[in-house]
Amino acid sequence: YLMKLLGRTSVGGSCWNPAFAALLLFLCLGVPPSVATCPPCCLCASDIISCSGCNLSALPSDLPSYATRLDLSHNVLTDLSMDWISRPFDRLATLVLSRNSISQIEVNAFNATPHLLHLDLSSNRLTVLNSSIFTGLKELKELLLFGNQIIQMNPGAFSDLYSLQRLYLSGNRLTAFPLGLYWEPGGPRNLTFLDLSYNMLSKVPVQSLLSLTQQGGIYLQENPLVCDCALLALQEYWMWKQYRPLVEFKGEYPCRDNSEPWSECSQEVVSDIPLEAQTYQVEPGKWLRVPCPGFASPAQEGLDWLWITPKTVLNSSTNDASAHLTVLPNGTLEIQGALMEDSGMYGCVVARGRHYDPNESPEVSVVVGNLSKASTSGLADRSGAEHFNTAFTTLASCVVSIILVLLYLYLTPCRCRENRGSRGCGGRAFILCSDPREVESGQLRSNGKRVAFLEPQAEDSDIGIPKTPAMHLGHVTTEGILKNGSRTVGLTLSDPAHMA
Incomplete structure (x- = not known):
């Protein structure tokens, strides 16, 4: 049947129908023509x-579903209903919906894109984020709002x-810090970046921030934050820690120089x-009581x-x-019934009215147990490990070394019958073999090999300069000494003239 179609599409056996050629190509590639088409304007x-920029109010029905990146930005989409995508996009990893007029997102609107990694909904008209509007996006790593x-x-x-992992909420109208992001069940488990800049936050949960910022960066610049003592203490501690979101935008935070409430917090x-x-x-x-560093007791x-304790933040x-750990009204940390897991670094955060010097530290170290024994035990363990290594x-x-010597002795061939002019077994060793005349006459004295290693010599050294033997063997006479491929009989190893 295919040959008949080919015959019908040829004129004089030399011309091809372009449409049929495209159809044949799609069939060969296993891609249906309906899936491979690209909508107009795309x-x-x-x-x-x-x-992008096609003035679309709805998603085209013939959009190829094999896409891994789909850009629908700069259109006039207003809402994302459950069926706004007509077919599953199982391979889609990046979806860009920025610069539209989206004001509503229905539940299960993203069921057709279960493998999204990046979702861009920036610069739209969203006012309220309802529950479960992002259901099905279990693999999403970056969300732009x-x-x-x-x-x-x-x-x-x-x-x-x-x-x-990364959530962008900058440039909205939030008045409360979204703590639910971190503790609500089913929410992000490893949020390492949160941008809340340019919102309308007047207060932030300082105690929670001290705990959360140990896991990642939280950007709060350009918010109308009230500069109270807690916020001042937080900023001082962040500056000492060189916390990147504060260091990079220091001039866009409150409690700046010449505007700090020093008189209220640190007089x-x-x-x-x-x-x-x-x-x-x-x-x-x-029991142990630890005063806050830098303050009189x-x-x-x-x-x-x-x-800031190894496990939590106390106020x-x-x-x-x-509680097992408490902070007294005068700032002293009290540990009741110390446990081994209480060991670690503890930081005291309070408004001090100044920036810390690089050599200063508001942190102390707490060791539960005998410090000298712990140090001695640690040294003993390290010493034992070093001795074992x-x-x-x-x-x-x-x-x-033994294996290499055995391999050299029993696997290296003795070139007793090779060309006398060759270099033989190398320039760094004598191969001591039995004399061939003794082998022929049945008077074999030894069927093994003996090796006498010499000091390394330059290969291109002058022949006329005598070489010093590596060892003095007295007047022991050897028979059949091969050096560099030549054979001499009846010479002694103590003769320098023949050692060369």
Whole structure:
């Protein structure tokens, strides 16, 4: 049947129908023509499809579903319903919907794109993020929502986004920090980047930020934040830590130079005690009190003292009397019944009214257990490990050396019958063999090989200069000495003239 079609499409057996040739090519490639077509106004290059700036109010029905990147930016899309995509896009990794007029997203709107990694919804008209609007995007890593008008994010708005790492919410109208991103079930588990700049935040949860910023970067510049003592303490600590979101945009944060509320937060509080790194030791089960570095004990009460512990962040104003770790009103950290897992670095965060010097540290080290024993044990362990490594290395070297010698002795051929003018067994060793005349006469004295290693000599050294023998063997007479392919009989190794 195919040959008949070919016959019909030829004229004189030499011409081809272009349409039929394209059909035949699609059939050979296994791609149906209906899938491989590119809609008008769109550009299709391999698996990248761009329909940007086409004035689209709906997704074209004949859009190829094999795309891995789809650009629908700069159109007039207004909402994303459940069926806004007519067929599954199982290979789609990047979807760009920026610069549209999208104001509503229905639940399950992204079920047709389960393998999205990057979703760009920036510069639209979203005002509220309802629950479960991103359902099905379990593999999404980056979500761009900046440039919208978002004023509210309902609980569960980011459910199913288990893999989300980077979230851009800059340039919206948020008035509250979205803490639910971090603790709501089903939300992101490894969010390492959050951009909340250019919103309308007046206060931030300083205690939570001290814990969250240990996992990643949170950008808060250009918000109308109230410069209170807690925020001042946070910024001072971030500057000491060289926290990148603050260092890069230092001039766009409140509490800048010449505008700090020093009188309210730090008047007559900072002592002359230097901020030096200190170590505190306590036995397991005992109590320990650690004063805040740089403050006299007892320090002035009434301030908000924050302590960063290896597990959590504590606040002097929200203490639990029955807790294992508490912060006293004067800023002293109290450890009740110390446990081995309490060991670690502890940081005291409070408004001090100055920037830290590079050599200063608001952190202290707490060791639970005998510090000297722990150090001695550690040294003993390291010494034992070093001795074991040395012994093992020495043994391995000996074994390798023995194997190489055995291979050389029993696998290297003795060239007793080779050309006398050749270099023989090399310029760095004598191969001592039995004399061929003895072998022929049945008077073989030894059927083994003996090796006498010489010091390395330059291959192109002058022949006339005598070489010094590596060892003195007295007047031992050898028979059948082969050196560099030549054979001499009845010579002694102690003769320098013949050693050359």
